[in-house]
Amino acid sequence: MNKSPLLTFQQAKELILTTGNAFNYDQCKTVSLMESIDCYLAESIYSPLSIPSFNNSAMDGYVIRQQDIENFSTLPIAGSIFAGDNDEITWPKGSCLRIMTGAYVPQDAYAVIMQEKVTIQNNCITFDQQQIKKGQNIRYIGENINKGDKVLTKGERLTIGKLATLATLGIEQVKIYKPIKVALFSTGNELTSIGEDLKSNNHIYDSNRFTLHLMLKTLGCEVIDLGIIKDDLTLIKQTLQKASEEADLVITSGGVSVGDADYVKQALEQLGHINFWKIAIKPGKPFAFGRLGQSLFCGLPGNPVSSLVTFYQLVQPLILTMFSQKIAPNSLTFKVKTTSNLTKTPGRLDFQRGYLYSNKNGELVVTSTGQQGSHITSSFDRANCFILLEKDRGDVLAGEWVIVEPFNKLLS
Ligand SMILES: Nc1nc2c(c(=O)[nH]1)N[C@H]1C(S)=C(S)[C@@H](COP(=O)(O)OP(=O)(O)OC[C@H]3O[C@@H](n4cnc5c(N)ncnc54)[C@H](O)[C@@H]3O)O[C@H]1N2
Numbered sequence: 193m194n195k196s197p198l199l200t201f202q203q204a205k206e207l208i209l210t211t212g213n214a215f216n217y218d219q220c221k222t223v224s225l226m227e228s229i230d231c232y233l234a235e236s237i238y239s240p241l242s243i244p245s246f247n248n249s250a251m252d253g254y255v256i257r258q259q260d261i262e263n264f265s266t267l268p269i270a271g272s273i274f275a276g277d278n279d280e281i282t283w284p285k286g287s288c289l290r291i292m293t294g295a296y297v298p299q300d301a302y303a304v305i306m307q308e309k310v311t312i313q314n315n316c317i318t319f320d321q322q323q324i325k326k327g328q329n330i331r332y333i334g335e336n337i338n339k340g341d342k343v344l345t346k347g348e349r350l351t352i353g354k355l356a357t358l359a360t361l362g363i364e365q366v367k368i369y370k371p372i373k374v375a376l377f378s379t380g381n382e383l384t385s386i387g388e389d390l391k392s393n394n395h396i397y398d399s400n401r402f403t404l405h406l407m408l409k410t411l412g413c414e415v416i417d418l419g420i421i422k423d424d425l426t427l428i429k430q431t432l433q434k435a436s437e438e439a440d441l442v443i444t445s446g447g448v449s450v451g452d453a454d455y456v457k458q459a460l461e462q463l464g465h466i467n468f469w470k471i472a473i474k475p476g477k478p479f480a481f482g483r484l485g486q487s488l489f490c491g492l493p494g495n496p497v498s499s500l501v502t503f504y505q506l507v508q509p510l511i512l513t514m515f516s517q518k519i520a521p522n523s524l525t526f527k528v529k530t531t532s533n534l535t536k537t538p539g540r541l542d543f544q545r546g547y548l549y550s551n552k553n554g555e556l557v558v559t560s561t562g563q564q565g566s567h568i569t570s571s572f573d574r575a576n577c578f579i580l581l582e583k584d585r586g587d588v589l590a591g592e593w594v595i596v597e598p599f600n601k602l603l604s
Pocket residue numbers: 378379380382383396397398399400401445446447448449450451454475476477478492493494495496498566
């Protein structure tokens with residue numbers, strides 16, 4: 193019997209992050225900003241401009257000088273400045289200027305008074321001197337971003353918010369990573385591809401390959417789908433060999449446990465190198481991580497929930513670090529009370545599926561999505577978070593505190 197020790201989840205994740213960080217993926221291309229949504233930046237971006245690039249007005253109103261408001265509470269309007277105006281306007285002492293939102297603010301301006309705060313009579317404004325503060329309603333140069341500031345870091349995924357900043361800077365093209373190539377196949381004599389008739393009463397649909405393919409695409413990978421491979425050591429080795437020649441990362445589903453037809457670990461041992469094989473987590477105890485030539489390798493367990501959870505918790509951070517993203521070792525979690533009893537056997541860290549919501553008192557609470565077996569895929573249907581139950585913990589009663597990790601956009 194194999195007695196290899198189980199790694200803790202943190203140990204496994206740290207090893208994965210270190211390996212991903214060291215991968216040095218360098219396949220890049222330059223694309224327009226419009227095409228770059230959801231891609232990973234292949235270079236850090238430093239601002240070519242200060243934003244705002246000139247002092248400008250935040251309001252439609254009147255721009256005034258300090259000495260004028262110390263002496264008068266009524267000022268004549270000497271002219272107007274519109275957004276986009278370039279010419280330095282003549283601004284006599286003892287007057288104000290009408291100014292529009294976004295228009296440049298003259299050098300010696302003290303503040304802009306919004307138009308709702310003044311009364312106008314005979315082309316003069318009257319205002320309350322006490323209410324005016326230095327710099328009020330003026331947006332100063334560099335208040336948002338200074339020229340030369342690092343605005344985005346290599347590896348960041350380009351979201352609409354980040355692209356909005358780049359557009360503000362007038363940047364039209366960015367260098368991004370080309371998709372990482374991931375070869376994917378399922379192992380199992382019992383599997384039929386979705387869309388085909390089940391080959392026998394004892395066959396099941398290869399749902400894992402579909403789910404894994406979809407998650408890989410969502411993470412921005414190019415998927416080389418190698419289909420279903422029978423439980424045969426030679427066939428599995430041949431396919432692994434081919435996969436590692438074509439891909440940066442090879443992912444398999446099934447056949448990583450200790451059954452007589454579980455050949456994936458054996459094949460990896462013969463062709464490459466195993467970093468670790470078993471983790472003290474539930475679901476997902478058998479999870480093989482290693483190398484196949486120049487490619488990295490993840491052997492996911494066949495049970496559908498185990499495959500999905502290990503992809504989310506371990507393969508996802510691996511891929512992000514391969515794209516140079518900086519990943520914190522700890523996920524975003526917080527503590528809430530559970531409204532349901534949770535069954536838990538000490539020995540492994542559980543990633544149960546839960547539904548996080550605000551109760552009628554406005555407190556965040558979590559409830560279980562029901563049965564938590566590794567084959568109960570419906571436990572994901574209503575879930576919006578993982579409930580993390582510590583390794584040595586036993587059963588949990590309703591009302592106790594538990595740690596939750598809300599799903600990121602891969603699962604929500
Ligand atoms: N004696 C032991 N048996 C098992 C152990 C153990 O420690 N000792 N671990 C169990 C755990 S935990 C898991 S998880 C599974 C993982 O096993 P494998 O990775 O070898 O997966 P298979 O045996 O191939 O399949 C498990 C299960 O999942 C179904 N399956 C497989 N592939 C797919 C697919 N592509 N789509 C949908 N469903 C799939 C398969 O039919 C099995 O029912 O091992 C336990 N056993």
